[in-house]
Amino acid sequence: DTGVSQDPRHKITKRGQNVTFRCDPISEHNRLYWYRQTLGQGPEFLTYFQNEAQLEKSRLLSDRFSAERPKGSFSTLEIQRTEQGDSAMYLCASSSLLRGLAFFGQGTRLTVV
Amino acid sequence: DQQVKQNSPSLSVQEGRISILNCDYTNSMFDYFLWYKKYPAEGPTFLISISSIKDKNEDGRFTVFLNKSAKHLSLHIVPSQPGDSAVYFCAASRGGGGKLIFGQGTELSVKP
Numbered sequence: 001d002t003g004v005s006q007d008p009r010h011k012i013t014k015r016g017q018n019v020t021f022r023c024d025p026i027s028e029h030n031r032l033y034w035y036r037q038t039l040g041q042g043p044e045f046l047t048y049f050q051n052e053a054q055l056e057k058s059r060l061l062s063d064r065f066s067a068e069r070p071k072g073s074f075s076t077l078e079i080q081r082t083e084q085g086d087s088a089m090y091l092c093a094s095s096s097l098l099r100g101l102a103f104f105g106q107g108t109r110l111t112v113v
Numbered sequence: 114d115q116q117v118k119q120n121s122p123s124l125s126v127q128e129g130r131i132s133i134l135n136c137d138y139t140n141s142m143f144d145y146f147l148w149y150k151k152y153p154a155e156g157p158t159f160l161i162s163i164s165s166i167k168d169k170n171e172d173g174r175f176t177v178f179l180n181k182s183a184k185h186l187s188l189h190i191v192p193s194q195p196g197d198s199a200v201y202f203c204a205a206s207r208g209g210g211g212k213l214i215f216g217q218g219t220e221l222s223v224k225p
Contacts, residue, residue, distance in 0.1 A: 004156070033212060042117075042202050042215030043157065056212065091156055093213075100145050100206055102213060104156035 002026060004105035006092050012111045013082055020078045021108045025094030032075050033102060034067055035091040036060065043091055049075060050097070082112045116140045117205050119216035126223050132190040134219050136203035139184065143205040147213065148177060148188045151200045160201075161188070193223045 005024040013019050025032045031050050035043035046065070047057045051072040061067075064082075069075040079086055089109050093102040118137045126132045134148075144165040149157035163170040163177045163186070170177050176189045190197055200220045204213040 006156075031211075035213075035215075040122075040217070042119075042204075042217050043213075045212040045214070048212055093156075100208075100211065101147070101159060101162060103159060104149075107154075107156045109154070 004092055004094050004103055006090075006105035006108050008108055009106060010109045010111075012113060015084060015112055016081055018078065018080045019082060019110065020076055021090055021092075021110075023075045023077070023092030023105060025074070025092070026103060027073075028096065029094035029103075030072075030097045031095045031102075032069055033093045033095075034075070034077050035093065037089045037091060037107075038087075046077075079110075082110075084112045086110060087112045115217075116143075117203060117214045117216040119201075119203060119219050121219050122217070123220045123222070126193045126221065128195055128223055128225050129192045132188075132193045132197065132221055132223065134188045134190075134201050134203075134221065136186045136188075136216050137184060138186075138205050140205070140207075140214075141184065142207045143214075144208065145206045146177070146179060146186050147204045147206075148175075149202045149204060149215075150197075151202060151218070157202060190221075193221075195223050195225055197221060198223050 033048040034046040037043045049069040064080045089107045091107045093104045095102040147162040148160040151157045200218045204215045
């Protein structure tokens with residue numbers, strides 16, 4: 001399967017703990033995106049990379065959130081000092097430069113208790 | 114500021130009939146529009162897209178119509194099948210790529 005892969009699929013953590021999610025995009029895609037989706041809402045843009053450069057960050061991305069794409073391939077999204085409001089589905093997507101069509105991974109469901 | 118809106122949270126349709134899902138947008142700079150389908154606990158799956166230079170794009174049972182003057186797009190599914198039951202999101206972007214702005218979604222239920 002050469003689609004977008006996310007790990008883990010589910011994460012339950014205690015409030016105040018740090019969590020890290022991984023995304024492996026489609027191999028030839030230069031762009032990688034992170035979105036967050038809560039119940040009853042559409043996915044909300046968090047940040048995106050073109051190769052290893054982080055080109056845009058949403059104001060939703062507080063300073064507790066950090067994303068990296070060190071070698072322009074996989075990406076990690078870290079949330080420090082998690083809060084209950086961080087509970088959501090975190091989605092990763094990738095696209096090529098030539099075509100804006102984004103393909104999504106299965107998502108990581110985060111529950112903060 | 115909700116730039117992309119899907120005003121119908123849910124839609125119920127009989128199998129074999131047409132499903133019409135609607136989406137409105139406010140930003141005239143959007144030039145690429147997409148529809149995604151989402152099952153619970155899965156990521157969105159791409160269905161069909163349309164560039165702002167077109168007003169219609171068709172792929173099998175799915176057709177997307179774009180009315181730029183009204184800033185409105187719609188997805189038609191004909192004939193609807195029970196397997197089409199899912200949440201449908203419309204999304205828009207600028208410059209043919211980059212981040213997508215999503216609507217809130219419409220849950221389609223196709224009844225046998």
